[in-house]
Amino acid sequence: MSGKYDFKEVEARLAESWERNGVYRFERNGNAKVYAIDTPPPTISGLIHVGHAYSYSQADFVARYKRMRGYNVFYPFGFDNNGIPTEILVERNYKTTAEDMGREKFSRLVEEETKKYEEMYRRTWTQIGISVDWSLRYSTISKEVQRISQLSFLMLANERRAYRKESPSIWCPKCKTAISQMELKDMDFKSRFITIQFSDGIQIATTRPELLPACVAVMVNDKDEKNAEKIGMDVTVPLFGNKVKVIGDRRVDPEKGTGVVMCCTFGDLTDIEWYKAYNLELRIAIDEDGRMLLGKYKGMKIREAREEIIKELKEKGLVLDEKEIVHTVNVHERCNTEIEFLVKKQWYIRYLDIKEKLIGLGEELDWHPEYMKVRYKNWVSGLQWDWSISRQRYYGVPFPVWYCRKCGEPVFADIGALPVNPLEQQPEKRCVCGSESFEPETDIMDTWATSSLTPMINGRWKTDSGLFERIFPMDLRPQAHDIISFWLFTTIVKSYLHTGKLPWKSALISGHGLDSKGAPMHKSVGNIVEPKVVIERYGADALRWWASSSAPGSDASFQEKELVAGSKLINKLWNVNNFITMNYPEASDAKEGAGKNIVDRWILSICSTTIEKVTSLFEQYDYYTARREVERFFWIFCDDYLEFVKYRVYGGDASVRQHLDGVFLAILKMLAPFMPYITDEIYAKRYSKVDGSTSIHVSKWPVSGEFAYNKESLEHGWRVAKVLESVRILKHNIKMALNAPVKELVISERIGEGEDDIKGAMNISSISIGEGSAKVDDLGISIELRT
């Protein structure tokens, strides 16, 4: 039994045995109350780092706690492999593109490639000890998920919630697709702010002179004294010669540039607002590839055209000023390309009209931590566009739609025929106009349009009778804070539109795992720490210990020392087990009694209050404080209690055994959610038989009432412990070994019960009453040692 703990051997063996024995299996027909978790399906994008381990472990703490509380835990796992990130991964790995390869061939390649990654991910998650039921695994590109996603679309289209509209869309010229507001990020670019002379004394400062040909109006602020008089005038656009009106609008900042703005279709969001508000002409200057469409610049790249136009303006003396500036522009978050606005036919889901309702649902959700709610609210309040769900890409869930070649009307697939790929199939009916000739929709759905359906996917919506009803609304949505405005929000949208309800009761929002300096981990920065490397060195339990080292919602930097602390704890647990087993080979199966000895009653009282605290903290999803409570208790157990009882153990006092076992088992159970391997290993070796479960992870969570609590014992026990501490310091001060024999302890007043334990723990022969030279903290008594 003794010997070192070999975490590598144990972790590999247990991971395999949990899987083989179905320890985490969800009971389809079980009677126990269901606890359903809407696990985040990680994007297959190539890299796994300890940040993933950080947030998934936090959800797992809760899952394991709930399981031990007797819930039938529904804890699935999914892979999000249907969208642009996956496509880009494959393009990068194989240095090819879907266009080059052909759509069919490329899709097959993506499928094969993602399978490899999925296996790799699965191994890592299993190693980390995430207690998901792998039989509930899903992939967002699977036929089943495509069916659900298409079904959702058809239902929304049927209600006119999903609509197709030609409208300015945010466009990435590199990826050649429309993208959503969510996929934008900011980047700073150097640029030139150029003041251009228009006709009639109008001067306009712009960073985008190449949009001159798309200029459809000139805007000034209607309250701007120096410019307001120009409202209503016709102005000629330089180089291009077309006439445009001057319009007054409050959105113009009179202090910026010259206080005059050109409205081009389209340079930015404000242009779009003006275009809509004033019914302006549409002049499209840039095509899907980011090339110019108008005038002699046709075919030029945006930047070339910009240079060319500046050159010509200069030749004509129309450039009045030129300044180097750094300005922030919106770029596509995946490829860092400056976005453009193009007019395209896109599918949208209308939700601007239900903003208030969505904000209300956010209020109803039980957020952990609470302040994350605000982010959701701000996001929803700030929405300006309906949800654009179509993408001009290749790999993803197709729209089950064709368009009639004759009348242009969309024809939707039959629900019974789903999933449908319109590129390979034809509609089963004629168009209302009688035509049988159709053009398939070639766009695919945005990945969020599908991943927003995870509760439906988990519940095998509309096929599996009863499962959806059993798990929905789900109990918990665990996820990181960065995607509150994406995944959490869109899931609420879909859930509300399809069921009228919130998809879950609670949300547990995790922070990010950062590098040791507190910076986000990025492949490009080269600061990625891979879980498997950490597991190799310290073990999964230690990695998880780090994940439990900060509160829900807060970021944590990756600290090696937190792993060291975890390793030490693991070692300590192992050695406590060695100690107990060495003296008592079999675990006690006695019911915990009150305890005769004061230190027994003391530790039982602390145990009772600790269980109570830890349980209620877990109920509030505060795994972090819970962990600290257990940890604190465990060190009291080791450093004080075990020292107190050693003399009785060696002396053959049989009454100690049941307390050692009872309390240690409670500690193991409370640590089991955090350190599943070491706790289960000890449980299997020592407690499985007397406790009656095959694994600690399906054993019963400790009950505080089963450990006798007594206020006086608790207080008196602490007095005894304080004296012990003081004696330790005295022995230390005279360079004595802590167990070296001492003739006599002089103490200013009787301690009463517990004196024997002090004598036993500190190897003291006798205790006498008298004033001592040293004070015991807080107790107002003094002591002295006579050797």
Added chain:
RNA sequence: GGAGGCAUAGUCUAAUGGUAGGACGGCGCCUUUACACGGCGCAAGCCUGGGUUCGAUUCCCUGUGCCUCCACCA
């Protein structure tokens, strides 16, 4: 520009309207039969300024710095 979070020893991190706890690291003592991957001990800390208060690290305001998210970006 708006919103949210954070600021505590060399490092990471708690609690608290009245002596700031823990971990890692440092230093020292103890070779003690669960553990030297150990035990015990020591040193070391509340971002700036203002307010409320008998008293502020804590509550309020301000500044500074860091991290998110959003908006703007002619």
